[in-house]
Amino acid sequence: MSQINQIQEELRQIEGGRFQTLANQYLYRRYSLNNIIELGSQCGTDKTTTGVPDMYSVGENGHYLFAAYTTSKSDIRNKLLNDAKDCLDRSKTGINPQLIDRIILCHTYFRLSPLVLEEVRAIDPRIEIIGPETIASDLDGKYPALAHTVLGVPLGKGSFIAPDRFIERSLNDRFSTDLSKLLMHRDSEFSVIVESIEQNKAVVIQGQSGSGKTKIALDACLSFSKRHHWDLLILDSRYSSHLDDDIELILSESENIILLVDDANGNLSLEHLLGICLENKKLKIVLTCRKMHRSELTAKIGSYLNFREIELEPLTAENIEAILETEYNIKNIALRERVSAIANGNLRLAIMAASPIADGNFEAIQEPYDLLNIYMNSALAGYSSREQRLAENLAIYDCCDLIEGDPCYEELLGLGYDDAEIRDFASRLNDQEIVTILTSADGVLAIRMEEQNLRDFLICRHFAKEGNGSFADFILHTAEMPTRRISKPPSQWLKCAEVRACTTTFEGNARKLGMK
Numbered sequence: 001m002s003q004i005n006q007i008q009e010e011l012r013q014i015e016g017g018r019f020q021t022l023a024n025q026y027l028y029r030r031y032s033l034n035n036i037i038e039l040g041s042q043c044g045t046d047k048t049t050t051g052v053p054d055m056y057s058v059g060e061n062g063h064y065l066f067a068a069y070t071t072s073k074s075d076i077r078n079k080l081l082n083d084a085k086d087c088l089d090r091s092k093t094g095i096n097p098q099l100i101d102r103i104i105l106c107h108t109y110f111r112l113s114p115l116v117l118e119e120v121r122a123i124d125p126r127i128e129i130i131g132p133e134t135i136a137s138d139l140d141g142k143y144p145a146l147a148h149t150v151l152g153v154p155l156g157k158g159s160f161i162a163p164d165r166f167i168e169r170s171l172n173d174r175f176s177t178d179l180s181k182l183l184m185h186r187d188s189e190f191s192v193i194v195e196s197i198e199q200n201k202a203v204v205i206q207g208q209s210g211s212g213k214t215k216i217a218l219d220a221c222l223s224f225s226k227r228h229h230w231d232l233l234i235l236d237s238r239y240s241s242h243l244d245d246d247i248e249l250i251l252s253e254s255e256n257i258i259l260l261v262d263d264a265n266g267n268l269s270l271e272h273l274l275g276i277c278l279e280n281k282k283l284k285i286v287l288t289c290r291k292m293h294r295s296e297l298t299a300k301i302g303s304y305l306n307f308r309e310i311e312l313e314p315l316t317a318e319n320i321e322a323i324l325e326t327e328y329n330i331k332n333i334a335l336r337e338r339v340s341a342i343a344n345g346n347l348r349l350a351i352m353a354a355s356p357i358a359d360g361n362f363e364a365i366q367e368p369y370d371l372l373n374i375y376m377n378s379a380l381a382g383y384s385s386r387e388q389r390l391a392e393n394l395a396i397y398d399c400c401d402l403i404e405g406d407p408c409y410e411e412l413l414g415l416g417y418d419d420a421e422i423r424d425f426a427s428r429l430n431d432q433e434i435v436t437i438l439t440s441a442d443g444v445l446a447i448r449m450e451e452q453n454l455r456d457f458l459i460c461r462h463f464a465k466e467g468n469g470s471f472a473d474f475i476l477h478t479a480e481m482p483t484r485r486i487s488k489p490p491s492q493w494l495k496c497a498e499v500r501a502c503t504t505t506f507e508g509n510a511r512k513l514g515m516k
Contacts, residue, residue, distance in 0.1 A: 003153060003249075004140040010151040011108050011132040016071045022150045023069050023106045024055050026135060028229050029143055029256055031065065031102075033057045040069065052092045053103075064095060067104040076109040077116045084123045103127045106135070142255045145231030156246035160233040160259075163222060177351050181327050183219045185319040186212065189312060193220040193286075196308040197258070201277065202285045202301055206294040207312035209456075210346030213288040214262050216312065221260050221286055230256040230284075235273075244269050247276055255282040264289045264297055274304035314345025323347065330354050342371060369460060376457045387425055388458075390417060394426075394435065394449045395458035396474070402445040422447075 014022070020040055028036055035058060039051025053066040068083035070076070086092050087103045103126050112131050121127050139147040147153040149162055161169075170179040183190065196203045197220060205213050218234075225232040233250070235243075247269060251257065259277075264270065264287040277285050285305075289297050294309070301307050315323075320340040324330040328351060330339075335354070343350035349371055380388055390412065394400055397408035402419065404410075412422055426447045429435040434454065438446045449455050462468050 003144070003147075003156070004136055006153045007136040007139050007147050007151060008110075008132065010147075010153060011136060012110070014071060014108060014151070016069070018150065019071050019106075019108060020054060020069050022146070023067065023135075025146055025150065025229070026138070026143065027055070027057075027065075027067055027104060027106070029146070030138065031057075033065065034060070052086045052089075059101065063099050063101045065102045065104065066093070066100055067106065069106045071108045073109065076107060076112065077119070080105055080107065080116065080120045080129065081123070084120055084127055088124060100126060104130060106130045108132045141253045143231065144250050144254060145233055145257060149231070155233070156249045157242035159236060159243045159246035160250055161236045163218065163232050163234065166218070166234045166236070177215075177348050179215055179218060181215075183212075183215055184323050184327065185315055186216050189310070190216060190220060190223075193217070193310060194223050196310060197221070197224045197284060197286060200284075200306060200308045202274075202287070202305045202307035204294070204298055204301065204307055204309045205286065205288045205312055206291050206297075206309065208291050208314060208346070210343075210348035211312050211314050212347050213312050217260055217262070217286050217288050221258050224258055224284075228256070230258050232258050232260065235259060235261045244272055247272050251276045251280065251283060254280070257282070258284045258286065261285060261287040264293075270297075270300055271304075274301060278304050315347055316345075317341060320345070320347055320350050324350060324354050328354060339371065369457075369465065372457045373461075376454060389415070390422065390425055391429070391434075391449075391454075392458045392462040392468075394429075394447060395455040396462060398449065398455075400447045402447070 011019075020038070024036055024038060027033065036055055037057070038055050040049060040054030052068075054069045055067040057065040057067075059065065066087045068087060070079045070083065072079045083105055084103065087100070088097050090096060103124065105120065105127065107129070108131075110132055112129075117129055120129060139151075139153075144153075144155060145160075145162070148155045155161065167179045170176050193203065193205065193216060205217050207213050221232050224230065231254075251259070251273075259273075261273070273285070277283050287297065287301070291311070298307070298309055317337075317340045320343060321336040324336045324339065330336050339350050339354045352372070380391075383391070393408060393412055393415070397411070400406060400408035400412070400422075402409055402422065409422075413419075423445065426435055426437055426445075430437045430447075434449065436448045438448070440446065463470070463474070
């Protein structure tokens with residue numbers, strides 16, 4: 001079933017209260033209203049109440065827009081006639097009809113007779129009638145996010161998700177921090193980002209891993225969305241292999257959408273996305289990226305759009321300690337100070353590690369790797385050592401195509417893994433949203449490790465802690481391969497906050513490569 005058919009089917013079945021919620025938001029967007037006052041629905045619910053009109057808006061000239069809604073399936077003629085007359089009845093509205101600029105009657109009756117349409121319009125030339133066919137067409141083309149939020153219609157093929165779903169995933173993801181928590185100690189940065197969204201087509205928020213880019217970007221986008229009644233969508237390219245299709249389907253004709261692209265480090269159709277953003281005047285985009293990726297990302301954006309770049313500095317040790325105490329109930333002062341000092345500004349690292357060690361021997365914690373080791377080992381407890389070794393190789397190579405000649409695939413076969421074992425393990429990791437499995441047009445299965453914290457940890461453990469070969473030798477070896485896949489250029493590994501504990505090892509390898 002196509003998206004517009006799904007919307008039409010939902011409109012056939014929608015009850016009165018939910019239709020009023022939908023119609024209020026729909027008219028707000030369609031007519032670019034500055035305000036709406038709801039008389040026909042109970043505040044904060046989808047329940048209807050008596051009111052004439054169901055909704056009104058006051059323009060800058062002091063004149064009114066009136067709206068009345070109905071989901072009547074029988075005697076639609078009399079319902080529309082009565083709604084129109086009620087809106088013009090001063091005894092029912094208290095408003096002089098001469099102050100009414102527009103009367104909108106929204107209904108869900110399909111195939112309304114043109115005779116009824118003309119009879120109702122004949123009452124007054126200010127009357128407009130909007131039926132389910134028009135509403136469905138606009139929701140499909142201009143306001144798909146509204147159709148998703150109110151009607152539950154899926155957004156394309158899964159590349160875009162609503163904020164509540166994005167936050168829900170953070171709660172269920174063992175490898176990320178809780179986005180439902182309050183944003184703390186970022187008031188000045190938050191104000192700058194919100195103002196930048198107001199004034200620019202695109203905003204890039206960059207900073208080191210764990211500095212809180214996702215949280216502050218999400219909250220700033222939500223603030224803009226609520227203030228202007230724009231729809232907020234999050235690009236979630238990990239969960240769809242049809243990103244280009246969704247960009248065309250959801251964004252090309254949509255109006256009043258602010259798009260958050262989190263961790264925009266190259267694994268998305270950026271040129272396509274920026275091209276659509278350039279053409280669509282009612283689309284804004286906010287991107288987060290790690291500091292190491294900002295040059296490449298901003299160069300691409302700058303070739304399409306004027307944008308504002310904001311660097312998010314790490315929080316101070318005092319701020320991290322305060323967050324650990326107030327939001328995560330870490331009361332032990334010594335523990336807070338030790339975790340904060342070792343995390344060195346990486347709030348995510350501090351949060352991920354503090355809770356599991358709250359009751360443990362934190363005196364043994366000496367470096368960032370120790371913090372991640374406690375958390376990650378707990379998260380990986382259900383996997384055998386053989387499976388974890390396989391995961392390490394997926395992390396090192398970043399992407400593995402299950403086809404002869406792929407470096408990662410050949411490495412795994414050489415280590416004694418067979419094709420069925422690799423596929424089975426990858427499928428389980430995919431179910432837990434640790435990796436993404438994609439299938440190319442010619443049927444080749446590709447595995448990509450998406451969880452950056454886990455990937456950094458596994459690479460650090462593999463080379464620096466367990467001594468499984470030389471990082472420099474690995475770089476030199478893969479450089480000779482025709483299809484070289486490395487998750488990051490080697491020089492950038494030295495900048496990763498998660499692998500700061502491995503710096504000595506990687507610096508030695510860097511010297512071997514002539515990079516230092």
